[in-house]
Amino acid sequence: MTHIINPTIDLFLYDLRNSLGDDEKDIEQKRQYFYQKFHPTVQEKLKQDGQENNQGIEVEYIHLLKSTYALLDPNSSGEDGYYYPVRLGDSYGLLLEVAEPATKTPEYFAELREKIEQKLGGNTPTLGQTWMLSAYLPNSSETTPEEIEKIAKQCYKAIFPNDKKIEFDGKGEFIGATIFEESDYTLKQDMVKVGNKETFTVVQTKHIVIAIYPDEATFNKLSGFYVDWMRLFYFHHKIVWGYGQTRILSIQIKEQFSQIQTKIESIEGKRQSNKLEEISDVLSEFQAIINHYTQNLNNLKFQQGTIEINLSNYDKRLETLQKKATEKVTINKTAISFLEDFSILANEKYLLQIARDLQNFDQGLLLLEGNINAIRSQVEIEKAKNDQNFQELISVVGTGVAVLSFIGNDPKKECELIFPKNFFICESTLLLKVTIILTASIFVWFFRKYILKRS
Structure with missing residues (x-):
């Protein structure tokens, strides 16, 4: 039977704090939605500490608790887990850790996941989440790389029991641990209720990182890198979320284009019947739809910029993490270049798709405006x-x-x-x-x- 020591789940969750056009009421509702992830005593502490209220509007990274951490259960010893909430610019981040400092089998991760879900109470992150599973081996020197990968798959299966086939997307080393990554970039649409308003959010279906450490000493060094992982995963999910927003906007723009095209076709019959008043009414409706079309087009360009900024930050943070791990832990190797695959995906799929959409939609707008102006001119001539x-x-x-x-x-x-x-x-x-x-x-x-x- 396979054994691991100190199985630990670090769940990184991200919520949007404010978006373009939000007023104070919207920001407060999103803050309360984020607070629902915490134990009631921690919620009160967040309100009392008010860390983000003492900062400027634009902040890169601040702790939301004066004590930095808060225990999952105020009556516990602290060994079984904690909350670590932060604010990252226009978003919130939360590291929720649960652990068992004893020797267990990989299947024990299922119990840890259940414990996390009980703590969250069904609160869905609006930007995305990453599962990080960690543990160390009792006899790493006697464990082959193939056996380590098998252990990692057993850990994965405990978290996602319904997955039939497990094939990791990436594999590397981190301060001596063998680290694996599995990503499902299928976009998942969830409905969340923020305040009294229901809204849809589009997030990544699944993102999980598993690290199997060789010994306790190496495992304990992980805590010195949580801030780096928090930031790296944030940029990751902000990019995926931004791309999801562009898919929603693209659908809306296509629908608006279709609406205008249908109305243009209906005008042809009215022109032949010389129903100038009806045509004038339809032309007035055009302007409202064109305004929405243009607004969505601008929002699409805004999300393109959001992805570009966060992609640049992702690349820089990954480079920083690699450099920091190499300098801080010199006796063990760090090789996490497999995480660059996400950067390639964002460049070659996300940004390329958005650029093509913008080109098509800009041409579509010119076509629509040309047709509408032609109809408007003909109507004016007929009126004259x-x-x-x-x-x-x-x-x-x-x-x-x-x-x-x-x-x-x-x-x-x-x-x-x-x-x-x-x-x-x-x-x-x-x-x-x-x-x-x-x-x-x-x-x-x-x-x-x-x-x-x-x-």
Whole structure:
């Protein structure tokens, strides 16, 4: 039977503290959501300490507790675990550790996970989480690399029992430990309730790191690197989260493009029917959709910038971690270049996909604006023609009225000079006046349309 000593789970969890456009109420609701991850006594301590309230808005890394750590259970000795909460810029980070300082089998990690889930109470991180499993071996000198990997897989299976096949993405060494990484970059959408508002967050499905240390002395050196791992995993999840946001934005932009295209097609029938008022109403609706389209496009560019910044920070932090581990623990080897694979993924998939989307959506916006402007111009032309026709009608009828004014006070007498005596038109003054106006108007219209245009 395989045995390990001091099995430990360090769960790194991240929540968004504030985003673009958040007011104080939004920030407070997100703070309370983060606080729900803690024991009630620790929640009170967080409020009393108020560490983040004494800092400026833009902070890189601060501890949220004056004591830095807080025990999972106030009545415990502290050996079984603790909370380590921090603020990282616009986000919160929490290292929640549970451990068993005795000798156990790898399957014991299942009990530790259950203990963590009881502490969290179903509170879902809004940015993502990383499981780090650690332990050391009783007789490492007698354990082959193949056996160490087998132990790591047993530890993994205890945490994720439903996974059929376990194939680690990366493998390396960290201050003498054999370290493995497994990442599922499938995006998972969760619904979380922050305050009185339900919102969807998109996070990485799974990220787990397993380190098997050769002895207790090496294992105890891990605590000196928690801050570095906290930052590295934060940049990792901020990148994945940012990419998830771009996927949501891309879907919304495509839907808005489709809505406008459908309305443009519907306008064609209205144009043929000369329903100018209806077309004008639809054009007004266009502007609202275009505004949303443009706003989402700008948000997409913002997330692109967020990913680029965090990717740069990830690369720098990884380099710092490698250098620090090498300098601090000189007797044991550190080789964690496999963590660079995530950087390659972010560059060659995430940023490339976003760049292509932006190019397509920018061209789509130009196409839509061109079609809308063409329709708007045609509508204005049709309106101008209608206005011109109306003005011409007024002018023609006005000429007819003017002609009527030249007739004397006795229209009947004037009528009998043109028509036979007792002709029915001459008998009715109203009919006579209407006839004169229509006749004069028709003559003027014919003259302007055919005689003047030819000359």
